[in-house]
Amino acid sequence: MSLLAVEDLTKEFGGLRALDGLSVSVDRGDLVGVMGPNGAGKTTLFNCVSGIVRPDGGAVTFDGTDVTGNSPEALARAGMIRTFQLTRELRTMTVRDNVRLAATDQPGERTLPALLRTDAMESREREVDERADELIEAFELAHLADEYSANLSGGQRKLLELARALMLDPELLLLDEPFAGVNPTLTRDIADRIRELNSEGMTVVVIEHELETLTDLVDRLVVLQQGQLLVDGSPETVLDDERVVEAYLGG
Amino acid sequence: MSVVDRLPGGEGERAALIGGACVLMAALFALTPLVVALPSALYVFFEVAILYAVYGLLVLGLNLQYGHTGLINFGHVVFFAAGGYTVAMLSAQNPFAGIGLGYPWVAALVAGVLVAALLGALVGATSLRLRDDFLAIATLATAEIFHTLFVNFRGIFGGNVGLSGIPQPIAALATDGDTTLLATLLFFGGCVAFTFAAVRRLTDAPYGRVLRAVRADELVARSLGKSAFSYKMQAFVYGAALAGLGGGLFALYSGAVAPGFFTLQVTVTVWIGMLLGGAGSHRGVLAGLAIIMGLRLLSRFALDVTPVSASAFASIRLIVIGMILVAIVRYRPAGIWGNAEELGVDS
Ligand SMILES: Nc1ncnc2c1ncn2[C@@H]1O[C@H](COP(=O)(O)OP(=O)(O)OP(=O)(O)O)[C@@H](O)[C@H]1O
Numbered sequence: 001m002s003l004l005a006v007e008d009l010t011k012e013f014g015g016l017r018a019l020d021g022l023s024v025s026v027d028r029g030d031l032v033g034v035m036g037p038n039g040a041g042k043t044t045l046f047n048c049v050s051g052i053v054r055p056d057g058g059a060v061t062f063d064g065t066d067v068t069g070n071s072p073e074a075l076a077r078a079g080m081i082r083t084f085q086l087t088r089e090l091r092t093m094t095v096r097d098n099v100r101l102a103a104t105d106q107p108g109e110r111t112l113p114a115l116l117r118t119d120a121m122e123s124r125e126r127e128v129d130e131r132a133d134e135l136i137e138a139f140e141l142a143h144l145a146d147e148y149s150a151n152l153s154g155g156q157r158k159l160l161e162l163a164r165a166l167m168l169d170p171e172l173l174l175l176d177e178p179f180a181g182v183n184p185t186l187t188r189d190i191a192d193r194i195r196e197l198n199s200e201g202m203t204v205v206v207i208e209h210e211l212e213t214l215t216d217l218v219d220r221l222v223v224l225q226q227g228q229l230l231v232d233g234s235p236e237t238v239l240d241d242e243r244v245v246e247a248y249l250g251g
Numbered sequence: 252m253s254v255v256d257r258l259p260g261g262e263g264e265r266a267a268l269i270g271g272a273c274v275l276m277a278a279l280f281a282l283t284p285l286v287v288a289l290p291s292a293l294y295v296f297f298e299v300a301i302l303y304a305v306y307g308l309l310v311l312g313l314n315l316q317y318g319h320t321g322l323i324n325f326g327h328v329v330f331f332a333a334g335g336y337t338v339a340m341l342s343a344q345n346p347f348a349g350i351g352l353g354y355p356w357v358a359a360l361v362a363g364v365l366v367a368a369l370l371g372a373l374v375g376a377t378s379l380r381l382r383d384d385f386l387a388i389a390t391l392a393t394a395e396i397f398h399t400l401f402v403n404f405r406g407i408f409g410g411n412v413g414l415s416g417i418p419q420p421i422a423a424l425a426t427d428g429d430t431t432l433l434a435t436l437l438f439f440g441g442c443v444a445f446t447f448a449a450v451r452r453l454t455d456a457p458y459g460r461v462l463r464a465v466r467a468d469e470l471v472a473r474s475l476g477k478s479a480f481s482y483k484m485q486a487f488v489y490g491a492a493l494a495g496l497g498g499g500l501f502a503l504y505s506g507a508v509a510p511g512f513f514t515l516q517v518t519v520t521v522w523i524g525m526l527l528g529g530a531g532s533h534r535g536v537l538a539g540l541a542i543i544m545g546l547r548l549l550s551r552f553a554l555d556v557t558p559v560s561a562s563a564f565a566s567i568r569l570i571v572i573g574m575i576l577v578a579i580v581r582y583r584p585a586g587i588w589g590n591a592e593e594l595g596v597d598s
């Protein structure tokens with residue numbers, strides 16, 4: 001059964017159809033790329049799926065349950081985490097706190113345990129610290145751990161957002177252009193990480209409009225155009241598809 | 252700063268100890284035949300210090316709302332008034348006008364805090380889901396509405412004269428006026444210290460991390476599974492409850508409440524104190540409040556020695572306060588003790 005299924009999804013912005021009856025599904029363990037020209041509706045798809053934008057029509061099913069219109073916080077708790085195309089690091093917080101924030105099941109996020117400083121809170125916080133430091137280290141941000149994230153470069157912000165998302169250990173990870181504005185070496189690093197996470201069992205969907213990066217990375221490509229599904233298949237078949245060539249060259 | 256670096260939080264623990272000591276000393280003066288004699292020149296300092304302690308509760312609550320969660324509450328005085336009037340109406344014996352039910356003051360104080368919290372929950376429920384500026388408008392409007400109600404509903408709130416005949420428990424226990432003044436100051440100071448310890452613990456814990464994330468970017472907090480609305484609601488209600496506590500204590504100290512105690516001026520004072528000291532820093536906001544209230548006290552003495560009329564002097568005072576504000580915005584946008592990077596302002 002598919003982990004994520006989107007059926008006949010529609011979203012209009014004042015007469016503009018950003019999503020136009022889109023149906024697509026992602027199986028557990030998949031590594032899927034979503035591509036398409038500017039304005040094709042890729043980000044809107046993520047926004048509708050992750051609860052940030054309410055679709056006008058259609059349904060989103062996550063792990064067998066209908067989650068259409070559910071709040072982002074509910075979906076995050078259910079195991080679906082997304083990153084943002086324009087990174088949204090918490091600028092007034094340190095890199096470390098950005099990552100720690102994402103921790104789940106921290107009783108110290110409730111008033112009473114926080115006031116009483118319970119053992120449960122303290123021991124969970126020690127685990128959180130350890131895990132956060134591991135991720136910060138893994139994404140080569142250790143030297144910046146105490147830096148306010150407003151001071152990070154574009155590429156470092158992308159890394160921070162990825163580290164933060166992984167802190168939640170999501171079942172489904174939705175990445176909106178994780179390579180945009182990132183230098184080639186870092187791009188390769190991030191791609192390796194994504195592949196690694198996927199091979200450990202995480203289901204990942206990556207938006208990207210550079211063809212080259214995606215085709216090397218993913219098992220399956222979904223191409224959108226004007227809010228509709230253009231092609232869905234393996235990278236080879238998709239690249240050979242003349243509609244795709246036309247959409248990109250003509251678009 | 253990260254949570255773990257904050258965790259040892261010696262400051263909060265010290266504050267709790269100081270609070271305990273203050274309350275014990277207050278009890279000593281109030282409950283035993285022990286008396287003190289204060290030089291009469293000091294009365295005015297004691298009175299201002301007591302008011303400072305009351306406003307201290309307000310500013311700590313406001314700082315939780317604005318400094319940590321980013322909520323703009325321009326009607327903080329209404330929660331202060333809600334506490335004061337609830338205590339007055341429930342506990343007053345034969346008030347001059349309006350309602351006075353004569354219930355025990357302890358019950359009235361608890362009710363005062365709860366009513367302020369409830370009012371906070373109502374205002375929050377109507378506007379916290381909307382854009383940020385809605386809260387600013389809703390709080391300002393609520394404060395204006397209640398001020399009008401207090402003034403106009405004489406039969407309930409006593410109109411412009413307000414309500415008197417409120418029990419004054421510390422005065423009733425202590426031997427004389429001077430001892431009362433000292434015991435009151437100690438007790439209120441203890442309350443501020445305990446509140447400081449509590450908000451410090453709350454904001455040092457992962458709880459505070461979520462509040463600051465909500466302030467920084469609500470959508471990110473939500474995308475990471477934190478219910479931003481619920482946290483905003485909590486911070487808002489806690490701040491309102493603290494203001495209610497301040498209002499209740501104030502009523503039980505002064506023995507009377509009137510609309511004149513609960514004007515826009517109160518909101519303005521705590522806001523200036525907070526911004527001057529540095530929003531987000533509990534110690535900073537208390538210090539900022541001390542500066543602004545200290546200046547006001549100083550200006551009282553200055554009035555006696557300057558050859559201008561009282562009304563001219565009042566405008567001069569406003570101008571000076573305005574200039575101080577401009578100077579903060581210009582030179583220290585994060586306030587004297589505020590952290591510019593945590594507040595996201597350039598300095
Ligand atoms: N909140 C919004 N309000 C109005 N229009 C919007 C909104 N969000 C998206 N759109 C419009 O919907 C269309 C699809 O946008 P979307 O961001 O989903 O495209 P995209 O495929 O992610 O493009 P890009 O590659 O540039 O990121 C665009 O025409 C965009 O202008």
Ligand SMILES: [Mg+2]
Binds near residue numbers: 044
């Ligand atoms: Mg996009």
